[in-house]
Amino acid sequence: MNIHGSVVSAREIVLSTEGVAAGYGGDDIISNISVAVGKGSIFTVIGPNGSGKSTFIKVLAGLLPARTGEIRLGAMSIARLSAPQRVAAGLAYVPQEFNIFTNLTVGENLRVSTEFLERERRASAEQRERVLAIFPEVAGRLGLRAGYLSGGQRQMLAFACAMMAAPTVLLLDEPSAGLSPKFVAEIFDKVKSVNAMGVTVVMIEQNVKEALRIADIVLVLVNGATRLLATPDDILTKHDLHKLYLG
Protein backbone atom coordinates (compact mmCIF):
# COMPACT_ATOMS: atom_id res chain seq x y z
CA MET A 1 0.00 0.00 0.00
CA ASN A 2 1.37 3.33 -1.01
CA ILE A 3 0.36 5.83 1.65
CA HIS A 4 1.86 8.86 0.03
CA GLY A 5 1.61 9.35 -3.70
CA SER A 6 -1.19 7.36 -5.26
CA VAL A 7 -4.21 8.97 -3.66
CA VAL A 8 -3.27 12.49 -4.71
CA SER A 9 -5.45 13.15 -7.69
CA ALA A 10 -4.48 15.06 -10.76
CA ARG A 11 -5.75 18.29 -9.20
CA GLU A 12 -3.48 21.26 -8.85
CA ILE A 13 -1.92 21.33 -5.35
CA VAL A 14 -2.79 24.44 -3.27
CA LEU A 15 -1.34 23.46 0.08
CA SER A 16 1.42 20.99 0.83
CA THR A 17 3.76 19.95 3.60
CA GLU A 18 7.00 18.01 3.43
CA GLY A 19 8.44 16.25 6.45
CA VAL A 20 6.88 18.64 8.96
CA ALA A 21 7.67 18.12 12.65
CA ALA A 22 6.54 20.26 15.57
CA GLY A 23 6.02 20.23 19.33
CA TYR A 24 5.59 22.47 22.35
CA GLY A 25 8.42 21.70 24.73
CA GLY A 26 10.76 18.75 24.54
CA ASP A 27 9.78 16.02 22.14
CA ASP A 28 8.10 16.44 18.79
CA ILE A 29 4.33 15.95 19.02
CA ILE A 30 4.00 15.41 15.28
CA SER A 31 6.74 14.29 12.95
CA ASN A 32 7.40 13.73 9.29
CA ILE A 33 4.01 14.81 8.01
CA SER A 34 3.86 15.15 4.26
CA VAL A 35 0.56 15.91 2.58
CA ALA A 36 -0.64 17.52 -0.62
CA VAL A 37 -4.06 19.14 -0.73
CA GLY A 38 -5.72 19.43 -4.12
CA LYS A 39 -7.39 22.65 -5.19
CA GLY A 40 -11.08 22.73 -4.37
CA SER A 41 -10.98 19.53 -2.34
CA ILE A 42 -12.02 18.71 1.20
CA PHE A 43 -9.07 17.25 3.06
CA THR A 44 -10.04 15.70 6.37
CA VAL A 45 -7.81 14.80 9.30
CA ILE A 46 -9.04 12.17 11.75
CA GLY A 47 -7.36 10.36 14.60
CA PRO A 48 -7.68 9.52 18.28
CA ASN A 49 -7.71 12.21 21.00
CA GLY A 50 -4.32 13.73 21.56
CA SER A 51 -2.88 12.31 18.34
CA GLY A 52 -1.67 15.74 17.21
CA LYS A 53 -4.43 16.84 14.84
CA SER A 54 -4.77 20.32 16.33
CA THR A 55 -1.00 20.59 16.55
CA PHE A 56 -0.72 19.88 12.83
CA ILE A 57 -3.36 22.46 11.87
CA LYS A 58 -1.74 25.07 14.15
CA VAL A 59 1.50 24.52 12.28
CA LEU A 60 -0.35 25.09 9.01
CA ALA A 61 -1.96 28.26 10.40
CA GLY A 62 1.33 29.64 11.72
CA LEU A 63 0.52 29.53 15.43
CA LEU A 64 3.21 26.96 16.11
CA PRO A 65 6.48 26.89 14.15
CA ALA A 66 7.46 23.82 12.18
CA ARG A 67 10.74 22.56 13.65
CA THR A 68 11.67 20.92 10.39
CA GLY A 69 10.09 20.57 7.00
CA GLU A 70 8.46 22.79 4.45
CA ILE A 71 4.96 24.22 4.04
CA ARG A 72 3.79 25.64 0.73
CA LEU A 73 0.71 27.58 -0.25
CA GLY A 74 0.62 27.15 -4.01
CA ALA A 75 4.24 27.58 -5.03
CA MET A 76 5.08 29.93 -2.16
CA SER A 77 6.89 28.74 0.96
CA ILE A 78 4.95 29.98 4.00
CA ALA A 79 6.75 28.14 6.81
CA ARG A 80 8.33 31.35 8.01
CA LEU A 81 5.27 33.62 7.73
CA SER A 82 3.39 34.73 10.85
CA ALA A 83 -0.24 33.74 11.36
CA PRO A 84 -1.66 37.06 10.09
CA GLN A 85 0.68 36.99 7.11
CA ARG A 86 -0.69 33.55 6.25
CA VAL A 87 -4.24 34.88 6.51
CA ALA A 88 -3.22 37.66 4.15
CA ALA A 89 -1.75 35.04 1.82
CA GLY A 90 -5.10 33.26 1.66
CA LEU A 91 -5.01 30.73 4.48
CA ALA A 92 -7.73 31.29 7.09
CA TYR A 93 -8.03 29.30 10.29
CA VAL A 94 -10.80 28.56 12.77
CA PRO A 95 -9.36 27.35 16.10
CA GLN A 96 -10.94 24.48 18.02
CA GLU A 97 -11.84 26.73 20.97
CA PHE A 98 -11.64 30.37 22.07
CA ASN A 99 -12.30 31.22 18.44
CA ILE A 100 -14.37 34.38 18.88
CA PHE A 101 -14.14 37.56 20.97
CA THR A 102 -16.94 37.08 23.50
CA ASN A 103 -16.92 40.73 24.66
CA LEU A 104 -17.24 42.12 21.14
CA THR A 105 -20.48 42.18 19.22
CA VAL A 106 -21.06 39.76 16.36
CA GLY A 107 -20.56 42.61 13.88
CA GLU A 108 -17.33 43.70 15.56
CA ASN A 109 -16.06 40.12 15.47
CA LEU A 110 -16.55 40.07 11.70
CA ARG A 111 -14.91 43.45 11.38
CA VAL A 112 -11.77 42.75 13.40
CA SER A 113 -11.21 39.49 11.57
CA THR A 114 -9.63 41.41 8.68
CA GLU A 115 -9.42 45.00 9.92
CA PHE A 116 -5.81 44.70 11.02
CA LEU A 117 -4.46 42.88 8.00
CA GLU A 118 -2.57 44.75 5.30
CA ARG A 119 -4.85 47.29 3.69
CA GLU A 120 -5.51 45.42 0.46
CA ARG A 121 -6.44 42.29 2.41
CA ARG A 122 -9.27 43.84 4.38
CA ALA A 123 -12.72 42.52 3.63
CA SER A 124 -14.55 44.51 0.97
CA ALA A 125 -18.21 45.39 1.37
CA GLU A 126 -18.99 42.77 -1.27
CA GLN A 127 -17.11 40.08 0.64
CA ARG A 128 -18.99 41.02 3.79
CA GLU A 129 -22.29 40.68 1.93
CA ARG A 130 -21.23 37.32 0.52
CA VAL A 131 -20.34 36.04 3.99
CA LEU A 132 -23.56 37.34 5.53
CA ALA A 133 -25.50 35.61 2.76
CA ILE A 134 -23.86 32.28 3.60
CA PHE A 135 -24.45 32.77 7.34
CA PRO A 136 -27.92 34.25 7.83
CA GLU A 137 -27.89 33.19 11.51
CA VAL A 138 -24.88 35.47 11.96
CA ALA A 139 -26.29 38.27 9.81
CA GLY A 140 -29.38 38.43 12.00
CA ARG A 141 -27.42 39.10 15.21
CA LEU A 142 -24.81 41.70 14.28
CA GLY A 143 -25.48 43.90 17.31
CA LEU A 144 -25.48 41.08 19.87
CA ARG A 145 -22.52 40.48 22.18
CA ALA A 146 -20.89 37.30 20.92
CA GLY A 147 -20.68 35.92 24.46
CA TYR A 148 -24.45 35.55 24.40
CA LEU A 149 -24.44 33.23 21.38
CA SER A 150 -25.09 29.51 21.76
CA GLY A 151 -22.31 27.02 21.08
CA GLY A 152 -23.53 26.36 17.56
CA GLN A 153 -23.94 30.06 16.79
CA ARG A 154 -20.44 30.74 18.06
CA GLN A 155 -19.05 28.12 15.73
CA MET A 156 -20.96 29.70 12.83
CA LEU A 157 -19.56 33.12 13.78
CA ALA A 158 -16.00 31.79 13.97
CA PHE A 159 -16.50 30.19 10.58
CA ALA A 160 -17.93 33.43 9.15
CA CYS A 161 -15.00 35.45 10.55
CA ALA A 162 -12.55 33.18 8.73
CA MET A 163 -14.52 33.62 5.50
CA MET A 164 -14.24 37.42 5.74
CA ALA A 165 -10.63 37.11 4.59
CA ALA A 166 -11.84 35.48 1.34
CA PRO A 167 -9.42 32.57 1.82
CA THR A 168 -8.33 30.13 -0.86
CA VAL A 169 -7.75 27.52 1.85
CA LEU A 170 -9.83 27.25 5.02
CA LEU A 171 -8.50 25.38 8.06
CA LEU A 172 -11.22 24.11 10.43
CA ASP A 173 -10.39 22.47 13.74
CA GLU A 174 -13.34 20.29 14.81
CA PRO A 175 -16.06 22.74 13.78
CA SER A 176 -18.78 20.38 15.02
CA ALA A 177 -17.26 19.49 18.40
CA GLY A 178 -19.78 19.48 21.20
CA LEU A 179 -22.70 20.55 19.01
CA SER A 180 -26.14 19.02 18.83
CA PRO A 181 -26.87 16.84 15.76
CA LYS A 182 -28.90 19.64 14.18
CA PHE A 183 -25.94 22.03 14.32
CA VAL A 184 -23.52 19.32 13.20
CA ALA A 185 -25.60 18.89 10.04
CA GLU A 186 -25.74 22.66 9.53
CA ILE A 187 -22.00 23.05 9.92
CA PHE A 188 -21.37 20.30 7.41
CA ASP A 189 -23.79 21.99 5.01
CA LYS A 190 -21.81 25.23 5.35
CA VAL A 191 -18.56 23.41 4.73
CA LYS A 192 -20.03 21.91 1.59
CA SER A 193 -21.43 25.18 0.30
CA VAL A 194 -18.21 27.07 0.97
CA ASN A 195 -16.31 24.29 -0.76
CA ALA A 196 -18.71 24.47 -3.71
CA MET A 197 -17.73 28.14 -4.04
CA GLY A 198 -14.18 26.99 -4.73
CA VAL A 199 -12.63 27.20 -1.27
CA THR A 200 -10.30 24.35 -0.42
CA VAL A 201 -11.03 22.94 3.05
CA VAL A 202 -8.69 21.24 5.51
CA MET A 203 -10.79 20.00 8.38
CA ILE A 204 -10.27 18.02 11.55
CA GLU A 205 -13.31 15.95 12.50
CA GLN A 206 -14.29 13.57 15.24
CA ASN A 207 -17.64 12.77 13.63
CA VAL A 208 -15.93 10.24 11.40
CA LYS A 209 -19.05 9.05 9.57
CA GLU A 210 -20.10 12.56 8.59
CA ALA A 211 -16.56 13.53 7.79
CA LEU A 212 -15.95 10.61 5.46
CA ARG A 213 -19.14 11.45 3.59
CA ILE A 214 -17.90 14.83 2.40
CA ALA A 215 -14.12 14.30 2.35
CA ASP A 216 -12.08 13.83 -0.81
CA ILE A 217 -8.95 12.65 0.99
CA VAL A 218 -8.52 11.55 4.60
CA LEU A 219 -5.38 11.71 6.71
CA VAL A 220 -5.41 9.33 9.66
CA LEU A 221 -3.06 10.71 12.29
CA VAL A 222 -2.01 8.41 15.14
CA ASN A 223 0.58 9.33 17.75
CA GLY A 224 1.70 12.29 15.69
CA ALA A 225 2.49 10.22 12.63
CA THR A 226 0.74 9.53 9.34
CA ARG A 227 -1.05 6.23 9.75
CA LEU A 228 -2.86 6.37 6.45
CA LEU A 229 -3.62 8.78 3.64
CA ALA A 230 -6.53 7.49 1.58
CA THR A 231 -9.89 8.23 -0.02
CA PRO A 232 -12.99 7.73 2.16
CA ASP A 233 -14.04 4.82 -0.07
CA ASP A 234 -10.76 3.03 0.52
CA ILE A 235 -11.00 3.59 4.25
CA LEU A 236 -14.55 2.24 4.39
CA THR A 237 -13.90 -0.78 2.15
CA LYS A 238 -10.26 -1.75 2.69
CA HIS A 239 -9.47 -0.71 6.25
CA ASP A 240 -10.67 -1.01 9.79
CA LEU A 241 -10.56 2.30 11.63
CA HIS A 242 -10.35 0.65 15.01
CA LYS A 243 -7.20 -1.15 14.00
CA LEU A 244 -5.77 2.00 12.43
CA TYR A 245 -6.42 4.02 15.60
CA LEU A 246 -4.55 1.50 17.70
CA GLY A 247 -1.40 2.63 15.90
Added chain:
Amino acid sequence: MTAQVILNGLVTGMVVALPAVALTLIYGILKFPNFAIGAMLTVGAYLALALNVYLSLPVLYAAAIGAAAFAVVAVGIDQAVFRPLRERSAITLLVASMGVSFVLENIVRFIFGNGARSFELPLARPKLVFGLRINNEQIFTAVAVIAAMTAVYVVLRHTPLGRAMRAVSDNPALAAARGIDRERIVRWTWVIAGLLTAAAGVLVGMDRAIDPLLGWNYIVTVFAASILGGLGNPVGAVLGALTVGVVEETSTLLIAPNYRQVVSFCAIALLLLLRPQGLLGVQRIKK
Protein backbone atom coordinates in the same frame (compact mmCIF):
# COMPACT_ATOMS: atom_id res chain seq x y z
CA MET B 1 -26.75 68.57 54.11
CA THR B 2 -27.14 65.09 52.68
CA ALA B 3 -27.58 66.48 49.18
CA GLN B 4 -24.38 68.46 49.64
CA VAL B 5 -22.52 65.35 50.76
CA ILE B 6 -23.78 63.36 47.79
CA LEU B 7 -22.81 66.15 45.42
CA ASN B 8 -19.31 66.31 46.89
CA GLY B 9 -19.12 62.53 46.73
CA LEU B 10 -20.09 62.49 43.07
CA VAL B 11 -17.41 65.05 42.24
CA THR B 12 -14.81 63.04 44.17
CA GLY B 13 -16.05 59.95 42.34
CA MET B 14 -15.61 61.69 39.01
CA VAL B 15 -11.99 62.48 39.81
CA VAL B 16 -11.45 58.87 40.89
CA ALA B 17 -13.08 57.64 37.67
CA LEU B 18 -10.11 58.81 35.60
CA PRO B 19 -7.41 56.68 37.29
CA ALA B 20 -9.93 53.87 37.84
CA VAL B 21 -10.47 53.65 34.07
CA ALA B 22 -6.72 53.86 33.50
CA LEU B 23 -6.16 51.04 36.00
CA THR B 24 -8.85 48.89 34.45
CA LEU B 25 -7.57 49.43 30.89
CA ILE B 26 -4.03 48.49 31.87
CA TYR B 27 -5.40 45.46 33.68
CA GLY B 28 -7.42 44.43 30.63
CA ILE B 29 -4.46 44.59 28.26
CA LEU B 30 -1.54 43.60 30.51
CA LYS B 31 -3.39 41.57 33.15
CA PHE B 32 -1.73 43.09 36.21
CA PRO B 33 -2.92 45.56 38.86
CA ASN B 34 -0.74 48.62 38.42
CA PHE B 35 0.16 49.79 41.89
CA ALA B 36 1.95 52.83 40.45
CA ILE B 37 -1.44 54.34 39.56
CA GLY B 38 -1.23 56.66 42.59
CA ALA B 39 2.28 57.85 41.81
CA MET B 40 1.16 58.52 38.25
CA LEU B 41 -1.38 61.02 39.63
CA THR B 42 1.34 62.67 41.70
CA VAL B 43 3.78 63.05 38.81
CA GLY B 44 0.99 64.34 36.56
CA ALA B 45 0.11 67.00 39.14
CA TYR B 46 3.74 68.09 39.58
CA LEU B 47 4.35 68.31 35.82
CA ALA B 48 1.40 70.68 35.50
CA LEU B 49 2.54 72.54 38.63
CA ALA B 50 6.00 73.10 37.14
CA LEU B 51 4.50 74.52 33.95
CA ASN B 52 2.01 76.61 35.91
CA VAL B 53 4.37 78.07 38.48
CA TYR B 54 7.73 78.25 36.70
CA LEU B 55 6.53 79.02 33.17
CA SER B 56 3.45 80.93 34.39
CA LEU B 57 1.15 79.03 32.04
CA PRO B 58 -2.55 79.14 32.96
CA VAL B 59 -3.57 75.91 34.71
CA LEU B 60 -5.59 74.66 31.76
CA TYR B 61 -2.63 74.89 29.35
CA ALA B 62 -0.24 73.58 31.96
CA ALA B 63 -2.52 70.60 32.52
CA ALA B 64 -2.88 69.85 28.81
CA ILE B 65 0.84 70.08 28.07
CA GLY B 66 1.71 68.24 31.27
CA ALA B 67 -0.70 65.42 30.45
CA ALA B 68 0.72 65.04 26.94
CA ALA B 69 4.25 64.95 28.34
CA PHE B 70 3.23 62.44 30.97
CA ALA B 71 1.66 60.16 28.35
CA VAL B 72 5.12 59.93 26.77
CA VAL B 73 6.66 59.28 30.19
CA ALA B 74 4.15 56.49 30.84
CA VAL B 75 5.06 54.78 27.57
CA GLY B 76 8.73 55.17 28.49
CA ILE B 77 8.20 53.57 31.90
CA ASP B 78 6.42 50.67 30.25
CA GLN B 79 9.21 50.13 27.72
CA ALA B 80 11.90 50.32 30.39
CA VAL B 81 10.27 48.37 33.22
CA PHE B 82 7.22 46.37 32.20
CA ARG B 83 8.13 45.31 28.67
CA PRO B 84 11.02 43.07 29.71
CA LEU B 85 8.61 41.40 32.16
CA ARG B 86 5.74 40.97 29.68
CA GLU B 87 5.41 37.20 29.95
CA ARG B 88 5.89 37.11 33.72
CA SER B 89 3.17 36.52 36.27
CA ALA B 90 0.82 39.23 37.50
CA ILE B 91 2.54 39.12 40.89
CA THR B 92 5.94 39.93 39.35
CA LEU B 93 4.42 42.85 37.48
CA LEU B 94 2.59 44.05 40.58
CA VAL B 95 5.85 44.08 42.51
CA ALA B 96 7.58 45.89 39.64
CA SER B 97 4.82 48.51 39.70
CA MET B 98 5.39 48.99 43.42
CA GLY B 99 9.02 49.71 42.57
CA VAL B 100 7.95 52.20 39.91
CA SER B 101 5.66 53.84 42.44
CA PHE B 102 8.49 54.20 44.95
CA VAL B 103 10.92 55.59 42.38
CA LEU B 104 8.44 58.13 40.96
CA GLU B 105 7.50 59.41 44.38
CA ASN B 106 11.13 59.89 45.34
CA ILE B 107 12.00 61.64 42.11
CA VAL B 108 9.21 64.07 42.93
CA ARG B 109 10.54 64.55 46.47
CA PHE B 110 14.06 65.09 45.16
CA ILE B 111 13.04 67.75 42.64
CA PHE B 112 10.18 69.54 44.42
CA GLY B 113 10.84 68.81 48.10
CA ASN B 114 8.43 67.41 50.65
CA GLY B 115 6.36 70.52 51.27
CA ALA B 116 2.85 71.14 50.05
CA ARG B 117 2.41 73.36 46.98
CA SER B 118 -0.54 74.66 45.08
CA PHE B 119 -1.51 75.87 41.63
CA GLU B 120 -1.78 79.56 40.95
CA LEU B 121 -5.49 79.77 40.48
CA PRO B 122 -7.78 82.76 40.52
CA LEU B 123 -9.88 82.52 43.66
CA ALA B 124 -13.62 82.48 43.35
CA ARG B 125 -16.51 82.19 45.75
CA PRO B 126 -18.60 79.02 45.60
CA LYS B 127 -21.92 79.48 43.84
CA LEU B 128 -25.16 78.62 45.56
CA VAL B 129 -27.50 76.51 43.45
CA PHE B 130 -30.71 75.27 45.08
CA GLY B 131 -28.99 75.65 48.41
CA LEU B 132 -25.96 73.58 47.34
CA ARG B 133 -22.47 75.03 47.47
CA ILE B 134 -20.73 74.43 44.17
CA ASN B 135 -17.27 75.85 43.55
CA ASN B 136 -15.56 76.54 40.27
CA GLU B 137 -13.19 73.60 40.67
CA GLN B 138 -16.12 71.24 41.00
CA ILE B 139 -17.73 72.56 37.85
CA PHE B 140 -14.43 72.36 36.02
CA THR B 141 -13.93 68.81 37.31
CA ALA B 142 -17.35 67.69 36.15
CA VAL B 143 -16.88 69.17 32.67
CA ALA B 144 -13.35 67.78 32.30
CA VAL B 145 -14.22 64.30 33.52
CA ILE B 146 -17.38 64.00 31.43
CA ALA B 147 -15.42 65.12 28.37
CA ALA B 148 -12.59 62.67 29.09
CA MET B 149 -14.92 59.74 29.74
CA THR B 150 -16.91 60.48 26.60
CA ALA B 151 -13.69 60.56 24.61
CA VAL B 152 -12.53 57.24 26.08
CA TYR B 153 -15.93 55.70 25.40
CA VAL B 154 -15.91 56.83 21.78
CA VAL B 155 -12.37 55.54 21.28
CA LEU B 156 -13.19 52.16 22.82
CA ARG B 157 -16.51 51.67 21.04
CA HIS B 158 -16.06 53.27 17.69
CA THR B 159 -12.45 53.29 16.56
CA PRO B 160 -10.14 50.55 15.26
CA LEU B 161 -7.84 51.20 18.23
CA GLY B 162 -10.71 50.64 20.66
CA ARG B 163 -11.82 47.45 18.96
CA ALA B 164 -8.24 46.22 18.99
CA MET B 165 -7.88 47.07 22.69
CA ARG B 166 -11.04 45.19 23.56
CA ALA B 167 -10.02 42.25 21.36
CA VAL B 168 -6.57 41.98 22.98
CA SER B 169 -8.12 42.25 26.43
CA ASP B 170 -10.66 39.53 25.58
CA ASN B 171 -8.52 36.95 23.77
CA PRO B 172 -4.86 37.86 23.16
CA ALA B 173 -4.02 34.71 21.19
CA LEU B 174 -6.89 35.19 18.75
CA ALA B 175 -6.12 38.91 18.49
CA ALA B 176 -2.53 38.08 17.50
CA ALA B 177 -3.77 35.60 14.92
CA ARG B 178 -5.94 38.39 13.46
CA GLY B 179 -2.91 40.58 12.92
CA ILE B 180 -3.37 42.89 15.91
CA ASP B 181 0.05 44.06 17.08
CA ARG B 182 -0.19 43.73 20.85
CA GLU B 183 2.80 45.97 21.58
CA ARG B 184 1.26 48.81 19.60
CA ILE B 185 -1.97 48.43 21.55
CA VAL B 186 0.01 48.34 24.81
CA ARG B 187 1.72 51.64 23.96
CA TRP B 188 -1.59 53.33 23.18
CA THR B 189 -3.05 52.00 26.40
CA TRP B 190 -0.24 53.68 28.35
CA VAL B 191 -0.81 56.90 26.41
CA ILE B 192 -4.48 56.88 27.46
CA ALA B 193 -3.59 55.89 31.03
CA GLY B 194 -0.97 58.66 31.18
CA LEU B 195 -3.44 61.29 29.96
CA LEU B 196 -6.15 60.18 32.39
CA THR B 197 -3.93 59.95 35.47
CA ALA B 198 -2.18 63.25 34.78
CA ALA B 199 -5.57 64.96 34.38
CA ALA B 200 -6.76 63.40 37.62
CA GLY B 201 -3.59 64.58 39.38
CA VAL B 202 -4.31 68.14 38.30
CA LEU B 203 -7.94 67.92 39.45
CA VAL B 204 -6.88 66.60 42.85
CA GLY B 205 -4.21 69.31 43.04
CA MET B 206 -6.77 72.02 42.32
CA ASP B 207 -8.99 70.73 45.08
CA ARG B 208 -6.31 70.30 47.73
CA ALA B 209 -2.60 70.90 48.08
CA ILE B 210 -0.03 69.17 45.91
CA ASP B 211 2.40 67.04 47.86
CA PRO B 212 4.41 63.88 47.13
CA LEU B 213 1.69 61.70 48.65
CA LEU B 214 -1.10 63.23 46.55
CA GLY B 215 -1.72 60.07 44.55
CA TRP B 216 -0.81 57.67 47.32
CA ASN B 217 -3.89 58.82 49.24
CA TYR B 218 -6.08 57.65 46.37
CA ILE B 219 -4.68 54.17 45.73
CA VAL B 220 -7.15 52.24 47.84
CA THR B 221 -10.06 54.28 46.53
CA VAL B 222 -9.03 53.80 42.90
CA PHE B 223 -8.54 50.06 43.36
CA ALA B 224 -11.90 49.82 45.10
CA ALA B 225 -13.59 51.60 42.19
CA SER B 226 -12.00 49.38 39.53
CA ILE B 227 -12.61 46.17 41.41
CA LEU B 228 -16.19 47.21 42.13
CA GLY B 229 -16.73 47.67 38.40
CA GLY B 230 -15.07 44.36 37.59
CA LEU B 231 -11.38 44.80 36.67
CA GLY B 232 -11.06 45.24 32.93
CA ASN B 233 -14.47 46.86 32.50
CA PRO B 234 -14.20 50.64 31.87
CA VAL B 235 -17.90 51.45 32.23
CA GLY B 236 -17.90 49.46 35.46
CA ALA B 237 -14.89 51.44 36.69
CA VAL B 238 -16.75 54.73 36.20
CA LEU B 239 -19.82 53.49 38.07
CA GLY B 240 -17.56 51.98 40.72
CA ALA B 241 -15.78 55.31 41.14
CA LEU B 242 -19.01 57.27 41.56
CA THR B 243 -20.25 54.72 44.10
CA VAL B 244 -17.01 54.76 46.06
CA GLY B 245 -16.93 58.57 45.97
CA VAL B 246 -20.42 58.90 47.40
CA VAL B 247 -19.93 56.14 49.97
CA GLU B 248 -16.60 57.55 51.18
CA GLU B 249 -17.99 61.06 51.41
CA THR B 250 -21.09 59.88 53.25
CA SER B 251 -18.95 57.93 55.70
CA THR B 252 -17.30 61.18 56.80
CA LEU B 253 -20.61 62.04 58.45
CA LEU B 254 -20.01 59.12 60.79
CA ILE B 255 -16.24 58.66 61.05
CA ALA B 256 -13.22 60.94 60.91
CA PRO B 257 -12.37 61.99 57.32
CA ASN B 258 -8.88 60.53 57.72
CA TYR B 259 -10.40 57.08 57.85
CA ARG B 260 -12.48 57.42 54.71
CA GLN B 261 -10.22 55.01 52.81
CA VAL B 262 -11.05 52.34 55.34
CA VAL B 263 -14.53 52.31 53.86
CA SER B 264 -13.14 51.60 50.40
CA PHE B 265 -10.83 49.01 51.83
CA CYS B 266 -13.75 47.20 53.45
CA ALA B 267 -15.69 47.45 50.21
CA ILE B 268 -12.84 45.71 48.35
CA ALA B 269 -12.59 42.97 50.97
CA LEU B 270 -16.33 42.33 51.01
CA LEU B 271 -16.56 42.33 47.26
CA LEU B 272 -13.67 39.93 46.77
CA LEU B 273 -15.38 37.59 49.19
CA LEU B 274 -18.88 37.87 47.77
CA ARG B 275 -18.61 38.85 44.12
CA PRO B 276 -15.07 38.47 42.76
CA GLN B 277 -16.19 39.39 39.23
CA GLY B 278 -17.27 42.86 40.36
CA LEU B 279 -20.74 44.33 40.72
CA LEU B 280 -21.43 44.60 37.01
CA GLY B 281 -19.23 41.73 35.98
CA VAL B 282 -20.77 38.68 34.45
CA GLN B 283 -18.75 35.57 35.03
CA ARG B 284 -16.87 35.25 31.80
CA ILE B 285 -18.46 32.57 29.74
CA LYS B 286 -16.13 31.03 27.26
CA LYS B 287 -16.46 28.18 24.95
